[in-house]
Structure formats: structure tokens, C-alpha cells
Amino acid sequence: MVSRGLKRKLWNRFMLALTVVATAAALVPLASILYYVAVRGLPALNLDFFTKLPAAVGEPGGGLANAILGTIILVLLAGAMAVPVGILTGIYLAEFGRGRLAWTVRFLCDVLTGVPSIIVGIVVYSTVVLTMKRFSALAGGIALAIIMIPLVARTTEEILRLVPQSLREASLALGATRVRTVRSVVLRSAMGGIITGVMLATARIAGETAPLLFTALNSRYWPGGLTDHIASLPVYIFTYSTTPYEELHRLAWGAALILVVMVLTTSIAARLAARRLNGGR
Template structure:
């Protein structure tokens, strides 16, 4: 018995060591990337970086204020149409999707989730930029919205499926129709989880560059309108990173740090929402 006990302790210690090693190997790239970006970009992050426009080519200084504001506008435009559509699609798949049409919509959503973002950018370019004969914030918001929809839709579906069926049955027993049951009871109960999916979708599109190359295109000034080219933080980082100027390289690292911080903050908020959601169920 002692030999069996010792063998079990050795195996348990070995498996715990393997688990901790795997966890470390998983976190090591993230920690190293974040640490490297901080070391490269923290020196260039200052008040001017958030408020000033980029300097002319070759001149040191300036900032990315226009790109930060442009990114917020583009994300807002994409959320304006993608979130309602994604939630509506998720409600349909959860409550009415047990059919061939629902299976087709679910499969199409999964396929769309795997489409490369640059292909979505080309699609938005064909649909908006070519007819308008101009790059614009509208086309950029459309491209980013397409990327958002699958995440919002599938997350909404899964969150609604977690709502106990007894709540629906109780509502039906009280004479409440299915539409009001879905909107006022089921969706309201799953709202924290739905918000989590929305935040994760926003975190994904915040760093997208390829679709914006074909749509928003970027500029070096404050935005002039939604039908005009608009700067965005990922685009500005891309342009500065491939430039031959050392000062632009430093600002590119600062922009990357700000972008990672934004995504990190959104991820923290989503985790807090998840925690509050499960705490409310206890």
C-alpha cells in the first residue's frame, strides 16, 4: 500500500509540474511581447502623443491623436449596425434555429468567422469604395462590422441557450407570448454574457489593419467626415513601422503599446462582466 501511495504522489507531482510548465509556455509569449512593446514604446507615450497630429515627413515629434479618434469612430460605426444584427441573429439561432434554415445560418456564420480579414476588406472596397470613388470611414466601419457579426451572433446564441428552460415555461404558463418572453426574460437574463461577446468582438476589430487598407485608407489630419478617408491607430502603426525614420519607429512602438493597452482593458472589462454574471446566478 505504501508503494502504491508513493507512486501516486510521484505521478501527481509530475502531472502538476507538467501542467504548470504548459501554463508557463502559454503565457511566456504574451508576457515577452507585452514587455518588449512596453520597453520600446513607453518612452514615446506622452500628452502630445494623444493630442497632436503627425508631423510632416522627416520632422520629429507629433502624435497620433487623429488615429486614436479615428479608431474610436470606426469601432463605433461598426458597432452601430453589427451589434443589433448579431444579437438578432443569435436570438433567432437560439430560439428558432432548430431547422434547416437555422443550420444553414449557423454554418454560414462559422464560415464567415474564418474568412481572412483582408478578403472582407476587398469585399467592402468593391461594395463601397468603387461606387463612391473614394475611401471612407463608412466603408471601414462596414468591413469591421462584418468581422464583428459572427462573434456577437454565436456568443449570443450560446448565452441564450444557458438560460434555464424553466424560465421560458413559466412565462408561457402566465400567458406571455414568445416574443415578449424572449426579449424581456430570456435576453435580459443572458445580457451580461451577451455584453461579454460584444466586448470580445470589439477587442478583435480594434487591432485590424488589413480591411482598413482597402476602406478607411487613413490620413494625416483630423477626420473631415464619414465619407472621407479616416486615420486609424493600426493603419498609423503600419505606416510608421515601414518608414525609414527612427522617430516614426519609436512612435509606432508607442502606438502599439496604446493599442495593446486598449485591447487589454476591454478584455479585463469582459472578464469582470463574466464574473458578475456567474455571481448573480449563485
């Protein structure tokens, strides 16, 4: 008969070992995804991929230059709308907001982060696309901006809250106005953190596909004006991978590699910078 003490000890060992197994198991899909994206994506990359438009179905060759450019344009558009609104919202929550309104906004920010991105796409379709009567880069940018605003707002708020109260008091005691205090003292000392937050949010929206399906749509041509539909890497990955053509699958993997490199470098750089700002915490 095994003694009770020994049984407890063995059980302890077993459960602790299981946590190690769980950790190892979680890293397997990460390794597999990165491996396949690299191995299948690399052969698809050549000069044509970065410089040419997609070939007609059935024709060999062609590239996804328009989709790379399109993704960059969409992300910049979204950023141009979401960064000011997001940062201002964060400033409101951290510096001015009191009582029920601030609580509501903070809460809805978190809720908005949890709204499925496809629903953002549908709503922008019903409002912007139907009003303009066309799919457009602008609509795509707005959809991405709606996803980005709450992310930027909440990070900005958190960062501003880390700025010591004494800095604000010192500035106000010198006779500076609230605006001046926020601009020259609070924002300045929080700038690094805010930029990091914006980078993380950018990395997040760059890979979004669902909100673009009914807003920016897709395009076989170079990006035109803001009111034209526009190509993007995520949408091309989706459409190409669901066709039966080998050649297009190859391009989809190439696009995935580019997208993953773009997203991961941005997000890793932001995280490393954040760690440095937090004093190596």
C-alpha cells in the same frame, strides 16, 4: 540493466516535465511582447501624442490624436451596425430557428469567423469603395462590422441557450407574446452575458488592420465625415513601422501601447465579468 518499471517511471517523469516546459515556453513570448510594448511605447507618450496631428515626414514631434479618435469612431460605427444584426441573429438561432436554415446560418457564422480578415477588406473594397468611388470611414466600419457580426451572433445564441426553458414557459403561460417573452424575460436575464460578448468582439475588431487597408485607408488629418478616409491606430502602426525613420518607429511603439492597453483592458474586463456571471466557474 534498468528495470522496466523504473524505465516507465522515468519516462513518465520526463514527459510530465516536458508539459511544464511547454507551458513556461508559451508564456515567454507573451512576457516579451508586453515588456517591449511597455518599455518602447512609454517614452513615446506625451501630451503631444494625444493632442496633435502627425508631423510631416522629417519634422520632429507630432502626435497621433487623429488615429486614436479614428479608431474609436471606426469601432463605434462597426458596433452600431454589427450589434443589432448580431444580437438579432443570435435570437433567431436560439429562439426561432429550426431545421436546415438555422443549421446553415449557425455553420456559416462559424465559417465566417474563420475567413481571413484581409478578404473581408478586399470584398468591401470591391463593393462599397468602388461604388462610392472613395475610401471612407463608412467602408472601414462595414468591414469591421462583417467581422463582428458572427462573433456577436454566436455568443448571443450560446447565452440565450443558458436561460432556463421554465422562464420562457412561465412568461408564455401568463399570456405574454413571444416578443414580450424574449424582450422582458429572456433578454433581460441574458443581458450581462450578451454585453460581455459584445465587449470581447469589440476588443477583437479594435486591433484589426488588414480590413482597413483598402477601406478606411489612412489620413493625416482629423476625421471628417463618414465618407472621408480616416486614420486608425493599427494602420499607423503598420505604415510607421515599415518606414526607415527612427522617430516614426517610436510613434509606432507608442500607438501599439495605446492599442494594447485599449484591447487588453476591454477583453480582461469582459472575461472577469463573464467569470462572475458564471458563478465563479
